[in-house]
Structures are given as structure tokens and as C-alpha cells.
Amino acid sequence: MQKLKLLYRETNWWWPLLYGVGGAFLTALVLAIDLYAKELFPNDWKTTLGLAQTIHSAVFTGLLTMMTFTFSTILVVLTTYSSQFSPRTLPNFIENRQVQHIFGIFIGTVTYSITMLFFMRPSLKDSVVASAVAVIVVLIAIIAFVAFVHIVSQSIRVTTLLDRLHEEGCTLITEHIDAIKEGHYQLVSSQEESYPFHVTAAQTGYLQAIDYDAVMKSGQRVTIDVAIGSYVTQGQRIGSAAQQEVEQGIIIGPTRSAEQDFPFVIQKLTEVALRAISPGINDPNTARHAMRQIGDLLRRYTVLQDGDLLVTGEGAVTVNRLAFSDFLYLTFYQLRHYGEEDISVLATMLEALEIMKRDALPEHKVSIDRFIPFVCSEVDWSALNEWDRRHLEQAQEKALL
Structure with missing residues (x-):
């Protein structure tokens, strides 16, 4: 299905x-x-x-x-x-x-x-x-x-695209949270559970989605060790199963799909922001709007604890999830590198981190507080004029509150 x-x-x-x-x-x-x-x-x-x-x-x-x-x-x-x-x-x-x-x-x-x-x-x-x-x-x-x-x-209009990406991300995370509240999904501590039969990638490409109903037929129990959206090669071991023949429920394609891949929506927003701050386009305000959208989406995401995704039904499927600290780094590390010379971009990045903390779980707030100094770690504070330095310091202090 x-x-x-x-x-x-x-x-x-x-x-x-x-x-x-x-x-x-x-x-x-x-x-x-x-x-x-x-x-x-x-x-x-x-x-x-x-x-x-x-x-x-x-x-x-x-x-x-x-x-x-x-x-x-x-x-x-x-x-x-x-x-x-x-x-x-x-x-x-x-x-x-x-x-x-x-x-x-x-x-x-x-x-x-x-x-x-x-x-x-x-x-x-x-x-x-x-x-x-x-x-x-x-x-x-x-x-x-x-x-x-x-x-x-x-x-x-780029704002229309950003709004559609934001809406797409909101829909994905809302469906995910609703499934957890209804008991269809569970978030469990990462564990090295292994079954006797290896699950291998049928082809080279990206893990687009998992058809849980097809995988769990006949009481099948499966562990997928790679996150949805990961690039896999043909024959690569991506998990283990209690029985054989589960590959038909694992969908691999040439491109990533946002059907079950929330980080892919964030990646698209990040790429729009990166393209906007490139010298050829030089549109930092678009990048700032995209980062605010990212901050709001991750604010919704931070209500979820870290851990693997467990889907139960006739059987059980455990899928690896990216830790929030790693997700946070992969979202901003390129933006931080290419936007380090633009004070407005750095300040908005700190603003996005401050937005994330509003509804975040305590462990995620700790990760965000640890990440905030990294955003400005390559800034030459001594070379900044008084106004730029004060603006950036205020943004950093506000994010750390």
C-alpha cells in the first residue's frame, strides 16, 4: 500500500x-x-x-x-x-x-x-x-x-515555496505525533537487537519509505539499522529479521522522498537558504525566512524524545532514527559555514535556535544550548564594529536564556 x-x-x-x-x-x-x-x-x-x-x-x-x-x-x-x-x-x-x-x-x-x-x-x-x-x-x-x-x-515566488515546504513538514510531524498518541508508533531506546536473517538492500539508492503492513505480515519482526533517507548500495546489510523475504516492503529509489522522511523537508529548506546566501544570488532575507521556517519545524520536532521508532501490529518493525543533536548539526553546519560573514544570517540562525527551545524537551534544550556557541565559533569578534558585535551578542544571549 x-x-x-x-x-x-x-x-x-x-x-x-x-x-x-x-x-x-x-x-x-x-x-x-x-x-x-x-x-x-x-x-x-x-x-x-x-x-x-x-x-x-x-x-x-x-x-x-x-x-x-x-x-x-x-x-x-x-x-x-x-x-x-x-x-x-x-x-x-x-x-x-x-x-x-x-x-x-x-x-x-x-x-x-x-x-x-x-x-x-x-x-x-x-x-x-x-x-x-x-x-x-x-x-x-x-x-x-x-x-x-x-x-x-x-x-x-520563493515565499510560496517556503510556505509549502513548511506546510509539508508540519503535516509529516503532525501525522507522526498523532500516530504516537494513538499508540501505532512508539519511541524506544536504541538497542542492538539482532535477528538471524540479514535484511539487504535490493538496489542502490535512497531508503524512501517502509511499508510497515507488508513487512509485518505473518508476525514478522524486523530491525532496520539505517534511518529513512539514508543512501544504501545493492546488497548492503541494512537490518535483520526473524524470517526471510522482507525486502519487498522496503522501498528504495533513486531520489529521497518526503513521504516518511522529515529530515528531507528540512534539507530542502536548508538548500533554499544556502542558494539565497550564495554570491550569485545574494538574497539574505530569503535565507533568514527559510531559517525561521526551519526553527518552527524543529520546534515541533523537539517534543519527541530521541530513540528508535517502533511500529507494532501483526509483527513489529524497529527503525533507526537520527539523534536530535546530529540532526541539528546536519541542518545548520553548512549555513553556519557559508553565512559566517553575514551578521544578519548568523543572528537569524540564533533566532531559529531560540524558537526551537520554546517547546523542547529538557535533553533537547541541552543540545541546543551546546550548539549555540558553535554558530559563532568562527566569528572574529575583534574585527566587528560596535553595532554588529552588540547585535550578535544580544542574539546569542537571547538564544541562551
């Missing part, structure tokens, strides 16, 4: 294909009405065969041009996402269901127009529904095109 869910999320041609098939079915329905039920419609709806062919020909040509423009615009947006934000953020636009529905409307309308034009024969002395439906679908396509322009104009 989890594999199908992941496939549905990452497959981008399902909806356009369904709309195309819908356009073909609409053609069949309209032809049936024109052949057998034309007397049910007013005479004002009737058009000659020649006019109907002209309308459908114009509709097909116009919509094909519109679809070409839409496709070109999508490529421009993808290029912007890759160059200005991060290559890892491309799926956030590609997997947008609104974009897929709009593109599907164009494909369905073009399919209807070209198939209807093909089936128009002299036997249709007058066309009742075909021309009227062509006008209706064109109006729907125009509305969809206006919606597409609005979606693109919003998606190209």
Missing part, C-alpha cells in the same frame, strides 16, 4: 492521462447524442456540418497553441526552481495537483476536438451537441488557463 501511495505521489502523468481518456469518452457521448437524440435539443443549437468542422478545427488549433505555451511556461518554472532555489524542490511544483489538473483539462479538450473532427462524416447532416460542447470546453480551458497563470505567478 505504501509503495502504491509513493508511486501515486511521484507519478505526474496520471491525471493528464485520465483527462485525455475523458475527452475521448466525451466524443463518444456527443456522437451518440448527435446520431440518436438530436430531436431533444432546440433548433437554435443545430449547426451545419461545415460550421461544426470549422469550429472544431479552430478549437484544436487554438488549444494546441495554448497547451504549447503552458508546457513552455512549466519548463521556465522548473528551470527557475532548479537554478534559484534547489533541484530537490522541483517535485514541489511538478507534483502540484492543481497544475496537473489544468494540464489535464488542456489535453482532454484537445483530445475531444481532434477526435470529434475525425468522426464528423456527411451522415451527420446537422450537428446538435458537438458545436455547443466545443464552445463549453473552450470556455473551461480559458478559465483553466487563467488559473494556471495565477498558480505560476504564485509558485515562482
Whole structure:
């Protein structure tokens, strides 16, 4: 089930294909009405065969041009996402269901127009529904095109991307916390529990997700020693099991997926911030906004204690989780390195750490307090002017409170 869910999320041609098939079915329905039920419609709806062919020909040509423009615009947006934000953020636009529905409307309308034009024969002395439906679908396509322009104009804004990543992270952590409250998940102390049979990676790639129901069938008990999102190679031992044949429930792919990988969402936010503070873009305010989003997501994450994830059901699956101190370091170590010369970036990084402490467990607060001096460890305080030094010192003192 989890594999199908992941496939549905990452497959981008399902909806356009369904709309195309819908356009073909609409053609069949309209032809049936024109052949057998034309007397049910007013005479004002009737058009000659020649006019109907002209309308459908114009509709097909116009919509094909519109679809070409839409496709070109999508490529421009993808290029912007890759160059200005991060290559890892491309799926956030590609997997947008609104974009897929709009593109599907164009494909369905073009399919209807070209198939209807093909089936128009002299036997249709007058066309009742075909021309009227062509006008209706064109109006729907125009509305969809206006919606597409609005979606693109919003998606190209970096704040919209950051908000979507923040929402994606909030959804993941909320589902995780709810599953723990309901007793489906448990956080247990890390332990070196081993079973007789080795679990190996079926292919090289990233551990995208685990289908717990498939793994736990027949009372299976499994321990996964690597965290979700880790890079594994074919044949690598990634855990152990009480029985054989559990690999089909372990989903490995060429890229990381945010389906069960909360750190991957944080990584995408971090990469947007890194790209923003690069000399080629030089947009520190975007980096500061991304770090505040990171701080809020990790604030939600710090209510969870360290330990492995235990999922129980018919069997049991234990999955390795990254310790919070390591998670914290991997989130900020690049930002701290590339932003060390920008006082505003360092101050906002300290602000993000202060945000995390608001709801953190005591052990996580200790890790954050230990990490705060590391943020400014390479700052040459003696070279700072009075205003910069005071601003950074105040941010550091506030984070340590």
C-alpha cells in the first residue's frame, strides 16, 4: 500500500492521462447524442456540418497553441526552481495537483476536438451537441488557463515555496505525533537487537519509505539499522529479521522522498537558504525566512524524545532514527559555514535556535544550548564594529536564556 501511495505521489502523468481518456469518452457521448437524440435539443443549437468542422478545427488549433505555451511556461518554472532555489524542490511544483489538473483539462479538450473532427462524416447532416460542447470546453480551458497563470505567478515566488515546504513538514510531524498518541508508533531506546536473517538492500539508492503492513505480515519482526533517507548500495546489510523475504516492503529509489522522511523537508529548506546566501544570488532575507521556517519545524520536532521508532501490529518493525543533536548539526553546519560573514544570517540562525527551545524537551534544550556557541565559533569578534558585535551578542544571549 505504501509503495502504491509513493508511486501515486511521484507519478505526474496520471491525471493528464485520465483527462485525455475523458475527452475521448466525451466524443463518444456527443456522437451518440448527435446520431440518436438530436430531436431533444432546440433548433437554435443545430449547426451545419461545415460550421461544426470549422469550429472544431479552430478549437484544436487554438488549444494546441495554448497547451504549447503552458508546457513552455512549466519548463521556465522548473528551470527557475532548479537554478534559484534547489533541484530537490522541483517535485514541489511538478507534483502540484492543481497544475496537473489544468494540464489535464488542456489535453482532454484537445483530445475531444481532434477526435470529434475525425468522426464528423456527411451522415451527420446537422450537428446538435458537438458545436455547443466545443464552445463549453473552450470556455473551461480559458478559465483553466487563467488559473494556471495565477498558480505560476504564485509558485515562482520563493515565499510560496517556503510556505509549502513548511506546510509539508508540519503535516509529516503532525501525522507522526498523532500516530504516537494513538499508540501505532512508539519511541524506544536504541538497542542492538539482532535477528538471524540479514535484511539487504535490493538496489542502490535512497531508503524512501517502509511499508510497515507488508513487512509485518505473518508476525514478522524486523530491525532496520539505517534511518529513512539514508543512501544504501545493492546488497548492503541494512537490518535483520526473524524470517526471510522482507525486502519487498522496503522501498528504495533513486531520489529521497518526503513521504516518511522529515529530515528531507528540512534539507530542502536548508538548500533554499544556502542558494539565497550564495554570491550569485545574494538574497539574505530569503535565507533568514527559510531559517525561521526551519526553527518552527524543529520546534515541533523537539517534543519527541530521541530513540528508535517502533511500529507494532501483526509483527513489529524497529527503525533507526537520527539523534536530535546530529540532526541539528546536519541542518545548520553548512549555513553556519557559508553565512559566517553575514551578521544578519548568523543572528537569524540564533533566532531559529531560540524558537526551537520554546517547546523542547529538557535533553533537547541541552543540545541546543551546546550548539549555540558553535554558530559563532568562527566569528572574529575583534574585527566587528560596535553595532554588529552588540547585535550578535544580544542574539546569542537571547538564544541562551
